[in-house]
Amino acid sequence: MARKPAKKDASKTQSFEQTLWATADKLRGSVESSEYKHVVLSLIFLKFISDKFNQRKQQLINEGQGDYVNMVEFYTMTNTFYLPENSRWEYIAQHAKQDDIAVKIDTALYIIEKNNPSLRGALPDNYFSRLGLDVSKLAALIDGINNIDTIVQAVGADGEDSADSAAQKAASEEDIVGRVYEYFLGNFAATEGKGGGEFYTPKCVVNLLAEMIEPYHGKIYDPCCGSGGMFVQSIKFVESHQGNKKNISIYGQEQTSTTYKLAKMNLAIRGISANLGDVPADTFFKDQHPDLKADFIIANPPFNLKEWRGPDELTDDPRWAGYDTPPTGNANYGWILHMISKLSDNGVAGFVLANGSMSTNTKGEGQIRQQMINNDLVDCMIALPGQLFYTTQIPVCLWFLTKNKKAQTFSDGRKQHRNREGETLFIDARNMGSMVDRTHKELTSGGEESDIARIARTYHAWRGEPVSPEGSGEAENGYEDLAGFCKSATLDDIKANDYVLTPGRYVGAAEVEDDGELFEEKMQQLTQTLFQQMAEAQTLDSTIKQNLVNLGFGPNAQEAP
DSSP: OOOOOOOOOHHHHHHHHHHHHHHHHGGGGTSOHHHHHHHHHHHHHHHHHHHHHHHHHHHHHHTTOGGGTTOTHHHHTTTOOOOOGGGSHHHHHHTTTSTTHHHHHHHHHHHHHHHOGGGTTTSOSSHHHHHTOOHHHHHHHHHHHHTOOOOOOOOOTTSSOOGGGHHHHHHHHHHHHHHHHHHHHHHHHHHHGGGGGGTOOOHHHHHHHHHHHOOOSEEEEETTOTTSHHHHHHHHHHHHTTOOGGGEEEEEOOSSHHHHHHHHHHHHHTTOOOBOOSSOOOTTTSOSOTTOOEEEEEEOOOTTOOSOSOTTSSTTOGGGTTSOOOOTTOOHHHHHHHHHHHEEEEEEEEEEEEGGGGTOOGGGHHHHHHHHHHTTOEEEEEEOOSSOOSSOOOOEEEEEEESOOSOBOOSSSOOOBOOOTTEEEEEEOTTOOEESSSSOEEOOOSSTTSHHHHHHHHHHHHTTOOOSSTTSOSOSSOOOOBTTTEEEEEHHHHHHTTTOOOTHHHHOOOOOOOOOOOHHHHHHHHHHHHHHHHHHHHHHHHHHHHHHHHTTOSTTGGGOO
């Protein structure tokens, strides 16, 4: 009978993550901070797939198939990467203190990629050797990662391994290593400064995007996918709503080579298959999905990207068809038009942009926005609170675009949408969120009263979806405008505001609750309080003056004998 494992203390797990981070942080003396995230996450990836390999190998032995433990086919049939002996984690751990450990790690990663076509282009190439890492610091990091238990044995209620627990078991494995990945990505973003935003979007923002667009099934696309966080959260959304991730197809693209590799590792660790293009490449100049029509687009493009094209480049690009060419000085509207060109007839896009995108009139951007509004593509605009991002203080907003605002009934589990042609929802969420430390804020999640639930529920109710608990089939409360928070505006309303999409222009100010006290009575109380405070201030001033005189700093101190 299998022994039921002891439950792990969540606080100890968190302490372990912090300890591992502290170990990794010692690499700062050896490499640039912009580099060492790839060192750490590559090693975590290697540890995870090695543990999965060993688990599958032991399973074959237990089933009396020990003769097949070195046959690749018996691993690929369970989506397990086959690892030759010198590419396994235990081999690396055994040689961690040797002077050539960097070469051994590079060799292991090369062999793994060569033997597993799905990892082509995903792993660092001769990376550790080129960095010239301090051997003792690298050995300490390997020792720390060696303590990660990436394989959780799920057992039934009777203590025996249960076939019914297979899905739970797989999810637990992904959660452990995924949690480490997310913890490290967040900390890298927080410590690296400006560059971190290229690969990490705050989890609460990604979660809100997924809850808003509801990517239950179809093609999901991110044209600037970074480390793949948008895809991970989309899959989590599907699974948390009892969907099937097999109904999702993922497409993306990333320009930076190291981040492209990081995305492929991040997705592979979670068992998510995706088409990220054959190579890392600039989405504007080398679109690797030219014929794609996506059902859902979820993205966080680089904010206010300068000089993204030359004056004579991409001027007649088919992606701008029907619109003015986006200006060279800022790529925001280039990203918007690119995403519009990728939407299917019923597709919806949700993405993050700097607040300036809602009102700018620079070099034709206002004209492009007007064209989009007149084409009735803008479904919802959300102003977010500040301090959400680790790497920028630029105020940001969320755009939601769709090519079809007509009434729709879906067959894939999503709810019915009403006809909302000529309407746009504005939500002002700038006063939402809670401080998680001295400088950073998060939108709360979990529970019907959380920030994310309230915003998403408002949007879904406005679209005509039921907002009552699952299974009731009817809306508990329909949508209503709420001053200071949300407003359903018409095309005429937007025209009257010069095609500016800033929510604050539409939602107005929140009503101040009347306390029922007469103005004359309240003014009398406030006046008495003010006079009392002024008298106390005079007394305090006199005390301070006397103390200064006693110390010899009075107005006649110079004349004292």
